[in-house]
Amino acid sequence: MKFDKNIFEGIFISRPNRFNAKVSLNGEEIVVHVPNTGRCREILMEGTKIFLREELNPTRKTKYDLIAAMKGDVLINIDSQIPNKVVNEALENKKIETLHKYSKINREKTFGKSRFDFKLSTENEEEIYYLEVKGVTLEDKGHCKFPDAPTERGAKHILELIEAKKQGYGAGILFLIQLDNVKSFSPNDITDPEFSNALRLAKDSGVDIMAYNCIVEKNSIELNKVVDIIL
Template sequence: MKYDKNIYEGLFITRLNRFNALVKLNNEEITVHVPNTGRCKEILKEGTKIFLREELNPTRKTKYDLIAAMKGKMLINIDSQIPNKVVNEALINGKIDNLKKYSQINKEKTFGKSRFDFKLSTEDEKEIYYLEVKGVTLEENGHCRFPDAPTERGTKHILELIEAKNQGYGAGVLFLIQLEDVKVFSPNDITDKKFAEALKLAKENSVDILAYNCKVYKDGIEIKDPISVIL
C-alpha cells in the first residue's frame, strides 16, 4: 500500500511521552504524534533519521505522524495502525497462503469477550476463521520478537483464539513484522512471560501462528514473505 499523503524526512530528538516526540524538520524543532505506544527504544534514538507523514486534519494538535525510522541500514515502519491495513490488502490479493480459501473478509468482529481484527469465511460461509494481527518492530540480529512491552490485551486475544478453535472455528494470529531483513520470529518471554506461554498453548491447541515480513518504503509498505516461527 502507498500513502496518499506527503512524507518528509527529519531527525529524532527525544520522546516526550507515549504519544508525542520532539523531532527536527527543516532545522526546526517540532512536536509530532507517535502512532505506537510501544517502547521502540532500540529504534527511536537521538539523531536517528525518521520519516513523517503529513496529516491535514485542522483539529489535530500535531501536524505530522512519525511513521518510520532507520535502524542502521534497515527502514522500520512503527505505525501501529498500519498492520491491519497491510494484512487486509494481502487477504484481498490472496498473498497469505494459509488463508486463500476465505473470500469473505470482515473487520473488527466480536467473539466471546474479544474483538478480533478479522472474521474470514468461505463463499458458502460454511467455514469461519478468526484472525488477530500483531505488528512487530522489535528486532535484534535478524530475530524479531513480540511484544516490546507487557500486553494483557494481547494475552487475552490469544486465549480467546484458543476458545474459538475449541468451538470448531478456524483461528490464527499473524505477526506482521514491519521491516524486511529478518530470519525468525519468537515471542518475547523476557518482557511478557504470560503472552509467550499463551502463544505456546495456542500452538498446542492447533491455533495457527503465522509471521510475515514486509517490504518497507518511505512512502508505503507491503507484505512480503512468511518467516520461521520458534516458540
C-alpha cells in the same frame, strides 16, 4: 499499500511521552504524534533519521505522525495502525497462502469478550476463521520478538482464539514484521512471559501461528515473505 499522504524526512530528538516526540524538520524543532504505544527504544534514538506523514486535519494538535525510522541501514515502519491495513490488502490479493479459501473479509468482529481484527469466511459461510494481527518492530541481528512492552490484551486475545478453535472455528494469529531481511521470530519471554506462554498454548491447541516480513519504503509497505517461528 501506497501512502496517499505526503512523507517528510526528519531527525529524532526525544520522546517525552508515549504519544509524542520532538523531532527536527527542516532545522525546526517540532512536536509530532507517535502512532505506537510500544517502547521502540532501540529504534527511536537521538539523531536517528525518521519519516513523518503529514496529517491535514485542522482539529489535531500535531501536524505530523512519526511512522518510520532508520535503524542502521534498515527502514522500520512503527505505525501501529498499518499492520491491519497491510494484512487486509494481502488477504484481498490472496498473498497469505493458508487463508486462500476465505473470500469474505470482515474487519473488527466480536467473539466472546474480544474483538478480533478479522473474521474471514468462505463464500457460502460454511467455514469461519478468526484472525488477530500483531505488528512487530523489535529486531536484533535478524531475529524479531513481540511484544516490546507488556500487553495484557495480547494474552487475552490469544485465549479467545483458543476458545474459538475449541468451538470449531478456524483461528490464527499473524505477526506482521514491519521491516525486511529478518531471519526468525519468537515471543518475548523476558518482557511478557504471560503472552509467550499463551502463544505456545495456542499452538498446542491448533491455533495457526504465522509470521511475515514486509517490504518497507518511505512511501509504501507490503506483506512479503514467511518468517521462521521459534516457540
